[in-house]
Amino acid sequence: MVAQEVEKEPEETVEIKTDFGPPHYEIMLHPIIKKNYGKWKYHEVVRPGVIKRVAESGDVLYVVRFGSPRLLSVYTVRDICDIADKYSDGYLRFTSRHNVEFFLTDPDKIEPLIQEVQEKLGFPCGGTWDATKGEYGLSNIVHTQGWVHCHTPATDASGIVKSVMDELYDYFTDHKLPALCRISLACCANMCGAVHASDISMVGVHRKIPKIDDDAVRRTCEIPSTVAACPTGALKPDMKRKTVILDKDKCMYCGNCYTMCPGMPIFDPENDGVAVLVAGKISDARYPPQLSKVVVPWLPNNPPRWPEVVQTVKKILETWATHAEKYERIAEWIHRIGWERFFELTGLEFTEKLIDDYKRTPYIYASYRTSAAFRW
Amino acid sequence: MTDVELPETPLLDELEKGPWPSFVKEIKRAAIEQEKAMKAGKKIKLPGAAKGLLKVLELAYKEKRTHWKHGGIVAVVGYGGGVIGRYCDLEDKVPEVWHFHTMRINMPSGWFYQTKALRAICDAWEKWGSGLTNFHGSTGDIILLGTRTEYLQPMANALAYLDKLYGSPAPFDIGGSGSDLRTPSACMGPALCEFACYDTLKACYEFTMRYQNELHRPMWPYKFKIKCSGCPNDCVAAKARSDFAIIGTWKDEIQIDQEAVKEYAKVIDIEKQVVKKCPTGAISWDGKELKIDNRECIRCMHCINVMPKALKPGKERGATILIGGKAPFVDGAIIGWVAIPFIPENELIEKCCEVLEAIWEWWDEEGKFRERVGELIWRKGMDEFLKVINQKADVRMVYAPRNNPFIFWRELNQ
């Protein structure tokens, strides 16, 4: 043990190097991709998960996509590399939604690849769509750290994602949806997963103010920086008692103070939970980008499988899928049928909690209806 | 199956069931294989980390709360960002993960890899860390999940010499975090997609290289993100997720291959799926010829998406810059809005750099602590922002003109 400590590793003796930047992308490109860079002609969907890309030169590349759990051990990454070496000439790509893609030139290798990935990794082939036919698959869920690694989560991330994707598995491996549907999850209102413009999103929400433990604050916190961390000005220093005072009417339960000061924990097992939002969109296709809207203010944390959240997401997805026209994303579908019908069809309850009153946002009144033109 | 003993995790075990790949299996796999590798004589600096994580996570599931806390600043020499300090509040019970810091690694543009590079990262992280990763974090970096303070620098060095020490085709550098330029990201663009209206991978790489200082040394009011999408489909969600979104587009006519349209007509209902779905009614189809009124077309991509073999963006290509996109924290979510309607492709990178530098100077001067650039523009007004970026007002910047006459005529009231 001691001998090991003395013997320096090469990493401990090299000269420190900074600001050299990421590898140049060109060295990471499959030869066919490099050769046809910027000269792709069109693409066709062969089957869910497999897209055929044809270049002006006539070269053809089959891009085969698989869903991953995002959290990967280096041992699984090595297995992915073995498969890429065998089928994909040692090249691969990850997508922005945590899928893995391999590049094949021989269509006869597609099925063996899918089989081998399923056997060795258990990753499903899918996550694509066919815009020509207007048939869509569900892609992976963008998500964050949750209880695996973050200090402010109001819920877990990976566990809910796993539970939802187990339930919606067939939508990933097949093209059964009428339009694109992007699902995202962020485990607190910081929304590292940027879920604010997704077709369906789940967001961890705290509902109670931090519990100030004056003793712990005195021991572990720097008062000025804790006060400064509060975005809403809800905290004031109490110089005499060397702690902080919280104005509960101003607090938005964001947990920023807890980041600075371990003496005022925000988590609360019974009151933390998950809000569900819908009808966000980012692409310009047909209908302009939209922010997501809250349709369920809170569901309980019910680990390990969050049945309430899973069933709500499934209900929204399937109601939309049965009623929407081709190409109509959730935002467009609701735009056509009206919010009255959305709540009616999904069976979700519209309550006063869903009327915007977060006054820091300048545009809240834009969501108030100004006409008497209703659907009944 | 193994001689490695794992802690009891009845709740997490539930998440090994079901068809979707399981993150719990991944954590268990790291726990088992890292220990085996160590027993087989490999150098492993942080044994038991994944096992420790299993214990902490099982407890989180049982108690419905996190057991992580934010710690003091941790960093590697020369950098202010890229490492996120993370400590467990069960120090005495699970010392293996008392320190469990994250390292963010700048991925290559478009997330393309050679296996040699990935294997090298795996070998280094098996030795110096928990063996757990995220491919990728939501900003786009490779996330290395969990190591101790004293291993941060050796791991950063391993990455900096990944070519020499581990056989990678190139070394890897640390990404952004804190109040700095976050790691820029790009859609796959011209590497694989025929819709790309500019070279997203090149643009992303150029910005990353030019702004290494801004990326590695937090010195701004808050974070700043740049994302590059090759067309208005915006596959990296730049409009919603970046302060500075570069969205490829074109100005002239959509290119049409009438023969290919006829081929599509055999398999799809062009009237219903394309003509009727065009938001501006710009398309007509008489069964023989597809006509697009390019004065009416708003370049939304729908028709091109449906018939990629027949339709293509025009030839006069470039990009639109949207500014201010961000998650809701704290003044509400913003989807980026138009700052520059069109920059021709050949001027794009230089013009973006010019504008970025002007924005950063202004924001650095005027921005409050934790105020994103979009919020600063709300506070100061578009009027002032347009002066900063030296841009004239254009009707394409708004859905409609303002609905009040309460205009600040500052020039008359000096």
Ligand code: HEM
């Ligand atoms: C050649 C390749 C690709 C094509 C042709 C393509 C096409 C499209 C289209 C047509 C849309 C808009 C759909 C609509 O609103 O109806 C879209 C959106 C999107 N694509 Fe892609 N895509 C490609 C590659 C990718 C890849 C590799 C990813 C990453 C996994 C991706 C992620 C997304 C996302 C996240 C959106 C949703 C943006 C939103 O919320 O509106 N795309 N893409």
Ligand code: HEM
């Ligand atoms: C491409 C974009 C859009 C198209 C093609 C479109 C088309 C239409 C059409 C055809 C109607 C009449 C529906 C009816 O009365 O049956 C309508 C109504 C309406 N649109 Fe849009 N629209 C678009 C975008 C928007 C956006 C972005 C908003 C607001 C954010 C909006 C707000 C409304 C409202 C409030 C109505 C009245 C809905 C009602 O009567 O229930 N539209 N739109």
Ligand code: HEM
């Ligand atoms: C094809 C569609 C429409 C037609 C044919 C139509 C026709 C008319 C006519 C003939 C009037 C009476 C004008 C007058 O006072 O002499 C009127 C008034 C009005 N229309 Fe429309 N309209 C249409 C759509 C709309 C829409 C979509 C809106 C609102 C979103 C709208 C808002 C109004 C308002 C507010 C008035 C009353 C103005 C006032 O009396 O102060 N109209 N419309």
Ligand code: HEM
């Ligand atoms: C006020 C807002 C935010 C705060 C205070 C915040 C804080 C944090 C913290 C503490 C972590 C560490 C989690 C861990 O690894 O233990 C984290 C991770 C991360 N955050 Fe944020 N975040 C904010 C907003 C965002 C937004 C809007 C995005 C992206 C659009 C983002 C992207 C990320 C990414 C990529 C990670 C790495 C881990 C992951 O992907 O889950 N953050 N953030």
Ligand code: SF4
């Ligand atoms: S969304 Fe919140 S809880 Fe989740 S990783 Fe980001 S900061 Fe942490």
Ligand code: SF4
């Ligand atoms: S939770 Fe957020 S709003 Fe509430 S006191 Fe803490 S920092 Fe302020």
Ligand code: SF4
């Ligand atoms: S944003 Fe456009 S160019 Fe980029 S991958 Fe998506 S469809 Fe292709």
Ligand code: SF4
């Ligand atoms: S790009 Fe959109 S607006 Fe333009 S013609 Fe096609 S469908 Fe219509």
